[in-house]
Amino acid sequence: MATYSIDAPDGNTYTIEGPDGVSQREVEDEVLxxxxxxxxxxxxxPNTNGWVDDTWASAKSAALGSAGAVAAGVLGxxxxxxxxxSDKAEAAGRDVSTARQTELQxxxxxxKVAEATxxxxxxxxxxxxxxxxxxxxxxxxxxxxxxxxxITALGGKLALGARAVTALMGLVGTAQGAGTVxxxxxxxxxxxxxxxxKSEAEARAKATAAQDYLGENxxxxxxxxxxxxxTSVTGAxxxxxxxxxxxxxxxxxxxKRIGNRAAQTVAAAAVEARTEALQGGQERYSSNVALQRTGxxxxxxxxxxxxxxxxxxxxxIGGGAMGAIRRPQADREADDAAAKAxxxAVEARTKASMDAxxxxxxxxxxxxx
Numbered sequence: 001m002a003t004y005s006i007d008a009p010d011g012n013t014y015t016i017e018g019p020d021g022v023s024q025r026e027v028e029d030e031v032l033x034x035x036x037x038x039x040x041x042x043x044x045x046p047n048t049n050g051w052v053d054d055t056w057a058s059a060k061s062a063a064l065g066s067a068g069a070v071a072a073g074v075l076g077x078x079x080x081x082x083x084x085x086s087d088k089a090e091a092a093g094r095d096v097s098t099a100r101q102t103e104l105q106x107x108x109x110x111x112k113v114a115e116a117t118x119x120x121x122x123x124x125x126x127x128x129x130x131x132x133x134x135x136x137x138x139x140x141x142x143x144x145x146x147x148x149x150x151i152t153a154l155g156g157k158l159a160l161g162a163r164a165v166t167a168l169m170g171l172v173g174t175a176q177g178a179g180t181v182x183x184x185x186x187x188x189x190x191x192x193x194x195x196x197x198k199s200e201a202e203a204r205a206k207a208t209a210a211q212d213y214l215g216e217n218x219x220x221x222x223x224x225x226x227x228x229x230x231t232s233v234t235g236a237x238x239x240x241x242x243x244x245x246x247x248x249x250x251x252x253x254x255x256k257r258i259g260n261r262a263a264q265t266v267a268a269a270a271v272e273a274r275t276e277a278l279q280g281g282q283e284r285y286s287s288n289v290a291l292q293r294t295g296x297x298x299x300x301x302x303x304x305x306x307x308x309x310x311x312x313x314x315x316x317i318g319g320g321a322m323g324a325i326r327r328p329q330a331d332r333e334a335d336d337a338a339a340k341a342x343x344x345a346v347e348a349r350t351k352a353s354m355d356a357x358x359x360x361x362x363x364x365x366x367x368x369x
Contacts, residue, residue, distance in 0.1 A: 006031055007087060008038035025200035050097030051136075057096045058137040062144030065089035066176055070148045073179030073225070077186035078208040086183060103133060115303045123306030131313040138310070142276065142318030148172050149232050169232045177228015177279065181221050181286045182211040188287035189294055210290050217293065220286035227282060231275040265320050272319025277312030281305070 004027045005015045014031045032039050068085030075081055096104070107130040114126035131138055152165070152172045189210040193203035209215055284307040291298040 007084075008035070010038050010040050011091075012038065014038060023199065023201040024204065028200070050099055054096045054100040054134075055137050055140045057092055057100075059140040059144035061089045061093035062141035063147040064092055066145040066148050066180075069176045069179035069183055070172060071179065072182045072186075072211075073175030073177070073228075076208070077179070077182040077211040078204065082179070082183065086187075100134075100137075107133065111303075111306060114306060118299065118302070120301065120305035123303065124309045127306045127309035128313070131310055135313075135317055138314035139317035139321060142272070142311075142314040143321065146318075148176055170229045173232025174225045174229040177231065178213075178221050178225030180228070180279070181224030181283055184283045184287040185217055185221070185290040186211040188291055192291055192294065192296060206294065210294065217286065217290050220282070220289060223282060224279070224286065227275070227279050231279065269316045269320030273312045273316030276315025276319075277308040280311030281308030283307065 002020045003015060003017055005013055006024070006027055007013050008031060014035060016027065016030060016034065018027065018030065064085050068082050068089055071079060071085055072082040077083075094101075110126045110130060111123075114122040117123075149169055149172055152169050186207045190203045190207035193206050194200070198206070210217055211221070212218075213221060281304045284303045285300065288298050288300055288302055288304070292300070
């Protein structure tokens with residue numbers, strides 16, 4: 001006999017025993033037979049403090065999703081850890097006020113209609129409307145997605161030098177970028193297979209093969225990893241404590257006009273908008289191509305412009321917020337230089353005083369003789 005556990009829609013985890021080799025679908029059916037209420041989704045309670053709770057839910061969902069992406073990049077999108085974190089991210093995203101639920105449903109419908117037109121300008125327009133409806137929640141999600149890099153930067157600061165932290169951030173960024181694409185491919189293929197009437201086991205097997213590093217989608221997964229690495233060492237993540245950052249020529253020139261903090265805010269917003277847009281668009285492109293490779297007639301560029309726009313706008317706001325909060329590198333360096341000059345002056349004065357005292361003692365000893 002074997003032991004099987006599943007997380008049910010009602011929010012509980014059920015464990016049952018059964019013969020070896022039982023499929024996931026058979027386990028789910030048996031759990032529902034024994035516990036009929038397990039199939040009832042956990043109700044979402046309306047909250048009176050919706051705006052704050054909804055913003056936190058967006059950040060939490062994104063943080064869990066990004067952690068799941070790292071797990072997918074290292075262990076595979078089909079791994080227990082990756083799937084578990086992805087499920088928790090989805091659950092966190094649903095744990096919002098009734099007003100936010102309605103808003104999200106409307107945004108999904110708008111996005112779907114725009115994609116059906118086949119016109120990328122309609123996708124961009126719909127993405128802009130979706131963003132303007134909830135810019136704070138979108139920005140919170142963008143900041144939440146930086147969690148793995150933030151933990152890496154802060155943890156590395158305690159034991160590693162700046163170069164080692166940068167290298168470690170690059171590795172984590174690579175795993176997160178590749179894992180994000182692997183998750184997108186896995187979920188797209190899995191859902192398509194299930195929609196076609198395939199069993200859960202068949203759908204998972206097809207999805208697992210599609211997201212494999214050695215499978216036919218290795219190229220798009222590799223590009224996702226490269227973009228993740230680039231983002232971790234050039235994006236707003238460079239503003240995290242523990243990471244090193246040098247202002248570019250454009251930012252330095254802008255700082256002379258509007259000040260270091262304002263220039264850093266603008267630069268962080270621009271860089272993060274660009275990198276998030278590239279990653280978002282490439283993620284959707286990858287899932288489209290993966291579906292094509294399973295024999296499905298899916299337009300290559302469907303949804304790419306829309307997802308790139310939504311994630312780019314959210315990333316820009318999130319990056320700008322970090323740029324505004326974080327003390328500019330130039331200011332920190334100026335403070336460090338002033339502190340060093342003060343220490344040097346104190347040390348010089350102390351040494352001069354000690355030298356004078358020693359000379360006075362020597363002169364006194366000479367007079368006694």
